[in-house]
Amino acid sequence: MPELPEAETVRRGLETETVGRRISRVEVTGLRSVRRHPDPGEPDRRLRGQRVQAVGRVGKFLTLAAGPEVLVVHLGMSGQLLLSDGAGPRPPHSHVVVVFEDGSELRFVDPRTFGQVFLSAGPEPGRRGRPAELAHLGFDPLTDGLPAGRFAALLRSRRTMLKALLMDQRFVAGIGNIYSDEILFAARLRYDHPASALDEEQAKALYRHLLRILRASVRLGGSSLSDMQYRDVYGRPGRYQERHLVFAREGLACTGCGGPIRRQAWGGRSTFYCPGCQIPGPGPRRG
DNA sequence: CAGATGCCCTGGGCGC
DNA sequence: TGCGCCCAGGGCATCT
Structure with missing residues (x-):
């Protein structure tokens, strides 16, 4: 993908x-x-x-x-x-x-x-x-150089769940199902954590992981999944799939806690996360 | 406005 | 061996 x-x-x-x-x-x-x-x-x-x-x-x-x-x-x-x-x-x-x-x-x-x-x-x-x-696309993480503070402010103004926001091309352009899962695992945040519930430091840390993971994947030529559909212009597959820590790893041991990676049907597609390492957020506020 | 749902489409995997 | 079913999911339209 x-x-x-x-x-x-x-x-x-x-x-x-x-x-x-x-x-x-x-x-x-x-x-x-x-x-x-x-x-x-x-x-x-x-x-x-x-x-x-x-x-x-x-x-x-x-x-x-x-x-x-x-x-x-x-x-x-x-x-x-x-x-x-x-x-x-x-x-x-x-x-x-x-x-x-x-x-x-x-x-x-x-x-x-x-x-x-x-x-x-x-x-x-x-x-x-x-x-x-x-014109509808949001900022491009590798070419637009958005300052971390601006990203944090933008992110925290949205009440959407984190995964939906990361995959929203109008918010940030280029992230899909694979990298949203990998970024959220790196940031120890669960897919359904509300963006607005993050504090400034969490939002900045999420941004650092986002940039780090996208750059690391570019260095390895991207990810080719088991179907090997993705190829570069020379027909070569990517190698970043070897570094995936949660995506398509259902049941395998989490590199953080050793527990099994879980797969969850969400938003019509699969989300992979570690229930032990990734925090779900405070949930809806009451009162 | 945001969330949920369905559609587009084909190859591959799997159950029977 | 073969058939039919289901799944993969990015972007967009549509509805609530």
């Missing part, structure tokens, strides 16, 4: 491999992947002949600037961006393929089609020229 560290790993690969290359055409075969475009031929028309200038990222979204155009990619659940020299057959579910003038290809492969590819309608005024379609 590509989250920020996986998107950042892909971004680095794209930056290395595609900046400076000229696009000769874009082949779209998966209409759902370009669902924001009423006309699926639009990406080809607008990108033809443009040279890739920069590769950016906001949360889980990737952006390729090419001439006046910005191509935005979200990997969804099962999306991959794979580089190829253009020889050999394309893998199944290659819904969008950017062909460069040397014949090499950038293939958007996405079996479950939760991901998407679209050309931005333009930059949002202010906010560092972020594509307008990404």
Whole structure:
């Protein structure tokens, strides 16, 4: 499930491999992947002949600037961006393929089609020229450099449960189910702890763990789960899953207390936590 | 406004 | 061996 560290790993690969290359055409075969475009031929028309200038990222979204155009990619659940020299057959579910003038290809492969590819309608005024379609996203933990005190104040103003807030892309961009569980375990806070119940020090500590874990995962190329769906642009899996302390570890011994990690259905998906180490918070105040 | 729910979609795992 | 069921979950729409 590509989250920020996986998107950042892909971004680095794209930056290395595609900046400076000229696009000769874009082949779209998966209409759902370009669902924001009423006309699926639009990406080809607008990108033809443009040279890739920069590769950016906001949360889980990737952006390729090419001439006046910005191509935005979200990997969804099962999306991959794979580089190829253009020889050999394309893998199944290659819904969008950017062909460069040397014949090499950038293939958007996405079996479950939760991901998407679209050309931005333009930059949002202010906010560092972020594509307008990404205006709703909150701060990016690795690129926006939000001071800890600001984070703590923002967090403590919300009454939402911590996990819901960490996964809320409007609050902070890039954290999903895996990293929210890992961050909350590191901070010794349970998923259902109300954000507003944290004191200043707890909120700052949570932020430190958030940054530390995302950076550590980027260093190891992100997390590939048992399905090995996540791959970088060279097709390599990540290695951060070896460092997961709670995610997908139901029944295994907690590294903190030795007790079993618990799995809880919550918000329509699985949450993993240690009942011994992670505190649930004060609960609703009475009186 | 915030929380809950359902939908989209396919491959893989599992029970029978 | 094979079929059908269920699950994985990010983002969004919709309802309360």
